Amino acid sequence: MSGEEMLLIRAADYSATRRTERQAARRCDYHPGAIEDENIRRPGRRQSGRRGGHDGTIERWCRPATGDSTRMERRTRRAVQPTRRGIDMNPASRREARRRLLRFLLQSPLVASGASLAAWWPATALARPERAMPDSARRALDLFQIEAVARTTLSPQAWHFIANGADDGKTMAANRQVFDDWQILVRRLVDVSTVDLSVEVLGEKLASPIIVAPVGNQQLVHETGELGTARGARGHLMICSTASSYSIGEISAAASGPLWFQLYASKHQPFMKALINSAAAAGCRTLVLTVDAPTLGNREAERWFRADGPSTAWRMGNFDAYAGKKGIGDPTMTWDIVAWLRANTDLQIVLKGIVTREDARLCRRYGVDGIIVSNHGGRQEESNRATLDCLAEVIDGVDGRMPVLIDGGFRRGTDIFKALALGARGVCIGRPQLWGLGAFGEPGVRRVMSLLRAELARIMRFAGTTSIDAIGPQYLRRS
Ligand SMILES: Cc1cc2nc3c(=O)[nH]c(=O)nc-3n(C[C@H](O)[C@H](O)[C@H](O)COP(=O)(O)O)c2cc1C
Numbered sequence: 001m002s003g004e005e006m007l008l009i010r011a012a013d014y015s016a017t018r019r020t021e022r023q024a025a026r027r028c029d030y031h032p033g034a035i036e037d038e039n040i041r042r043p044g045r046r047q048s049g050r051r052g053g054h055d056g057t058i059e060r061w062c063r064p065a066t067g068d069s070t071r072m073e074r075r076t077r078r079a080v081q082p083t084r085r086g087i088d089m090n091p092a093s094r095r096e097a098r099r100r101l102l103r104f105l106l107q108s109p110l111v112a113s114g115a116s117l118a119a120w121w122p123a124t125a126l127a128r129p130e131r132a133m134p135d136s137a138r139r140a141l142d143l144f145q146i147e148a149v150a151r152t153t154l155s156p157q158a159w160h161f162i163a164n165g166a167d168d169g170k171t172m173a174a175n176r177q178v179f180d181d182w183q184i185l186v187r188r189l190v191d192v193s194t195v196d197l198s199v200e201v202l203g204e205k206l207a208s209p210i211i212v213a214p215v216g217n218q219q220l221v222h223e224t225g226e227l228g229t230a231r232g233a234r235g236h237l238m239i240c241s242t243a244s245s246y247s248i249g250e251i252s253a254a255a256s257g258p259l260w261f262q263l264y265a266s267k268h269q270p271f272m273k274a275l276i277n278s279a280a281a282a283g284c285r286t287l288v289l290t291v292d293a294p295t296l297g298n299r300e301a302e303r304w305f306r307a308d309g310p311s312t313a314w315r316m317g318n319f320d321a322y323a324g325k326k327g328i329g330d331p332t333m334t335w336d337i338v339a340w341l342r343a344n345t346d347l348q349i350v351l352k353g354i355v356t357r358e359d360a361r362l363c364r365r366y367g368v369d370g371i372i373v374s375n376h377g378g379r380q381e382e383s384n385r386a387t388l389d390c391l392a393e394v395i396d397g398v399d400g401r402m403p404v405l406i407d408g409g410f411r412r413g414t415d416i417f418k419a420l421a422l423g424a425r426g427v428c429i430g431r432p433q434l435w436g437l438g439a440f441g442e443p444g445v446r447r448v449m450s451l452l453r454a455e456l457a458r459i460m461r462f463a464g465t466t467s468i469d470a471i472g473p474q475y476l477r478r479s
Pocket residue numbers: 161162163175213214215216241242243262290352374375376377378379407408409410428429430431432
């Protein structure tokens with residue numbers, strides 16, 4: 001069954017749930033929504049119904065079935081009179097205020113980190129999919145639902161390892177906010193019955209431009225660690241971290257799609273050489289050197305909770321087999337490392353973490369094969385620059401001579417579409433793979449990838465595009 005078919009079934013499921021909730025609402029004697037209704041109630045008749053809110057939500061209301069005016073009803077009539085003693089009694093304002101209060105409560109970390117409010121809140125008041133907790137990966141409607149499950153499932157140590165951004169999280173937030181600045185210009189009357197998501201990057205034909213970003217220490221999130229992610233990625237390109245819990249050899253045995261190896265520089269060159277050799281032996285054709293880590297980002301919540309869990313969770317599979325001096329992180333690293341890599345491997349070299357035109361030009365000069373525009377998901381420097389804002393200048397800096405990929409904040413098919421329209425060749429997904437893994441294990445990762453694929457295919461159909469190569473700047477406008 002395709003991801004899209006599953007979504008359709010899930011949508012049908014959801015309407016069925018809503019029907020049940022409506023029936024429950026009809027049975028109730030009184031619902032606070034009654035005071036929102038300005039119509040005079042007809043005595044002796046139980047009334048119920050539903051109304052569409054401005055944001056598309058359904059509000060339910062029902063009233064008591066008594067012949068005479070009840071005290072509650074009289075109070076209700078008084079309540080719908082506008083402004084009294086300076087208090088805005090307008091029903092619409094009250095409704096909006098109530099909605100805001102609910103939203104505020106639900107978004108508070110207290111609620112989010114504790115038992116899920118959605119689990120015990122009366123269904124009639126909270127019949128909104130973005131508040132629901134799917135009980136299986138298959139039932140998740142989008143990545144945010146999977147995130148919500150991961151948040152309640154994982155230990156504070158694991159959750160903050162994933163969620164934390166550097167300093168005040170402004171770069172991490174900027175990565176997401178920027179998507180709202182761009183609108184998609186859709187075209188009509190195009191045959192979009194077949195949509196092809198495949199794309200070629202550095203000589204490898206990929207199932208889609210959606211790529212699994214390198215993320216270390218995945219056993220902290222789920223016992224299957226990177227093996228679960230590799231299985232869940234199902235044919236998508238996965239970039240494996242130097243800091244993975246399992247070794248690149250072990251991940252390669254579990255994966256069904258192509259793998260690249262992400263390298264952190266080390267002060268110990270023989271160790272780096274051993275890492276590169278293991279990657280080549282595991283079948284990787286491309287090496288991704290991360291260049292945005294001259295030091296560790298200031299991730300305070302991650303540090304705060306780090307000591308709380310078992311130290312075994314920080315196992316480094318790629319370190320096990322190497323007996324010599326090892327370690328990652330080298331603040332002395334300069335552009336010379338590209339020449340060193342060239343001399344020590346035939347693998348293609350991609351630099352991850354380039355965000356300026358100047359560095360993009362240097363990538364060309366030093367003969368790099370590709371770039372990933374990245375700020376490490378806002379986990380390193382607090383620059384406040386969104387990666388999508390850096391993309392155009394990086395592409396310009398390399399004159400389109402090498403593929404430029406991007407990551408940072410991609411959560412929707414439309415986000416991916418926007419980056420592709422701005423010239424990215426592929427989009428890497430970081431935290432969502434961990435949400436999927438932490439919430440549901442391998443099926444969670446699979447669901448994350450299939451949801452993104454389905455969403456990308458859907459927006460391509462709406463925009464009137466049938467292949468990745470056809471997505472260009474003509475489909476985008478900045479407000
Ligand atoms: C928990 C976590 C661990 C990460 N580990 C690595 C790593 O080992 N190597 C690396 O190059 N990037 C690492 N990253 C950064 C990701 O590769 C990617 O740049 C970032 O997550 C993309 O942003 P997103 O999480 O908003 O999708 C990590 C990110 C997270 C969230």
